[in-house]
Amino acid sequence: MDDSGDKPRSSRSTGSARLTDVARVAGVAPMTVSRALNRPELVSESTRLRVQRAVLETGYVPNRVAGALASSRSRLVALLVPTVAHSLFAEVVQTVMGALSSQGYQVLLGLVGYTPEQEETILETVLSRRPDGIVLTGCRHSALTRQRLKAAEVPLVEIWDMTDDPLDMLVGFSHEAVGRAVAEHLLSRGYRRFGIISADDSRAKLRVAGFVSGLESAGIGEYQLREVGTPSSMPWGREKSAELLDRHALDAIVCSSDILALGVLSEAQSRGLTVPGQLAIMGFGDSSYAAASFPALSTVRIDGAAIGLRAAEHLLQRMAQPTFERAGQVLDVGFEIVDRDTT
Amino acid sequence: MDDSGDKPRSSRSTGSARLTDVARVAGVAPMTVSRALNRPELVSESTRLRVQRAVLETGYVPNRVAGALASSRSRLVALLVPTVAHSLFAEVVQTVMGALSSQGYQVLLGLVGYTPEQEETILETVLSRRPDGIVLTGCRHSALTRQRLKAAEVPLVEIWDMTDDPLDMLVGFSHEAVGRAVAEHLLSRGYRRFGIISADDSRAKLRVAGFVSGLESAGIGEYQLREVGTPSSMPWGREKSAELLDRHALDAIVCSSDILALGVLSEAQSRGLTVPGQLAIMGFGDSSYAAASFPALSTVRIDGAAIGLRAAEHLLQRMAQPTFERAGQVLDVGFEIVDRDTT
DNA sequence: ATTTTCGATGATAGCGCAATCATATCGGCG
DNA sequence: CGCCGATATGATTGCGCTATCATCGAAAAT
Incomplete structure (x- = not known):
């Protein structure tokens, strides 16, 4: 009898447990479940535990697609590099992802090759995911790319190049x-x-x-x-x-x-x-x-790890305090001639 | 006077153009705009062109977060590898992404290192994005991982290993x-x-x-x-x-x-x-x-490119026809001893 | 002429969640 | 004793889109 009050799930439903299912099991309102999972400091200890048990019991996996739509925060960062089949960029990807995932962000990777046209195409689909931040390799972008990035008003770090006039933040070298x-x-x-x-x-x-x-x-x-x-x-x-x-x-x-x-x-x-x-x-x-x-x-x-790390740090800072304007920030990490045995 | 009928955008709104804005400019219903963009064969040529113009005029960028929620299709594939800082896995990432992006899928990359625990953690957040498919390195997963993957009922390819008992599909070697x-x-x-x-x-x-x-x-x-x-x-x-x-x-x-x-x-x-x-x-x-x-x-x-390519192909096939059951499909791409000058 | 079919378009209703505001509870204090 | 503020929880609403079914006109079939 414990599902006598349930409406049948609509035909569009996905079949897996939702927030409301957890709420029913825990005996609280859906909103309380949401808070228990995302802002645990706002609910009492006992409620938090009951919700936790209900989550396990139902096998609930949060739907961040819905969460992103409702909150306008995707917790997604787009990372656009020419390729990963090059140890320098692989190092950047590795460090950027390490720094971001520790803060709860996931990475949408885009491989843009070496032409502005590919960058343009990929950027369009990337923006449609409404990322909270973007890391972009290089400073030379097509006019359309620049326009779209400005319109998107999303925290942005260009890396791996140097200019006086970055779109937003910049970590690289000349x-x-x-x-x-x-x-x-x-x-x-x-x-x-x-x-x-x-x-x-x-x-x-x-x-x-x-x-x-x-x-x-x-x-x-x-x-x-x-x-x-x-x-x-x-x-x-x-x-x-x-x-x-x-x-x-x-x-x-x-x-x-x-x-x-x-x-x-x-x-x-x-x-x-x-x-x-x-x-x-x-x-x-x-x-x-x-x-x-x-x-x-x-x-x-070239210290790819340093570039990736600083880029991620700058991005995290901006995503945490979106109001604090620091556009134009530029960091030159330099380079070093390594004089081994072939010169 | 042309916005006299508009309700003010709610305070939760994001500010950028939406489907309804495009619809208003094009003089059609929102649904027609959606179709013109996603199923162009269903609308007349003239409508399609009017919508296209309206999109340019408004600078509309589709919101795939909302689209994914409404349609239960994220057009996202999760790709979990131990690292990209290793040319073999970089090659896999490169080929998987090439094959998937040509079919309109984007890739959510996860770096899981070499422990089942990390895989478990990352898989949880990955599943919360409701990917349409998953590529997973290795066949040894924790019990919880296996359980979650089965519950998610998402097309899955394990790669880079070999077993008689894959979770779904498998492309690898022994x-x-x-x-x-x-x-x-x-x-x-x-x-x-x-x-x-x-x-x-x-x-x-x-x-x-x-x-x-x-x-x-x-x-x-x-x-x-x-x-x-x-x-x-x-x-x-x-x-x-x-x-x-x-x-x-x-x-x-x-x-x-x-x-x-x-x-x-x-x-x-x-x-x-x-x-x-x-x-x-x-x-x-x-x-x-x-x-x-x-x-x-x-x-x-090891032919990482072949593994990536075949894995992507299998996944695309399954994502295109989710009803056609082919679980258990296993492909062994083998390996080759390269006898150079150190043996 | 009437019915059927079909292509094109629109109206409606959610998808699952979190922002927002309302409400309830409780101890502290004048 | 009643008022206040803080804390905890709930009810409502809408994020932007697409599934679904309804509608409508025109061509095809009867």
């Missing part, structure tokens, strides 16, 4: 500065005839631009540039460096990623070139295998 | 078989005195068990085992191999991941041991850098 620093480093080592192998991606190109401007500051106007598609890979590095070495007398090759540099290293070894004696090689990223190659790869270390 | 195959391979090469360095993770332990059983089949009962914590890293490999080599005369060391093997390789080189002459080394995973090490690392290739 790719141009990286390029210039690499140029200075290699010039100080005495290298003069440079090859460059770069991925066809806007941030890699910025680093190349910085590198070239560094060369020009030293009066060097000549260099050989080859572009490769994404994703970068060892074979790309081998192929392009073979092309470069066949046609030009070079004493150093600079790569837009460690994996390309490893390919160059293979090519050099297959040609019997001593490294760095006859050919110096420079990578980017300081991936876990950079130190493991033989000879150990000189590279540029 | 870790024990990997271990046995590695044992046979090394035994056929003549190695007899083995060290094992394994991560403290249940699937790695299965591979160890398979390896040991392979040794025992050959009448070898002695071997040296060291466990390391997660995440595996080169320093762990170096440290544990140093310990092993100090105390035991070994002619081969088997590792539960390529990154550990690379550490072992460094240690061997630092001791002036020839590889594989004085010490053979075996990795697992065939990470991108395995072929790049010097000497190139012998390892076990």
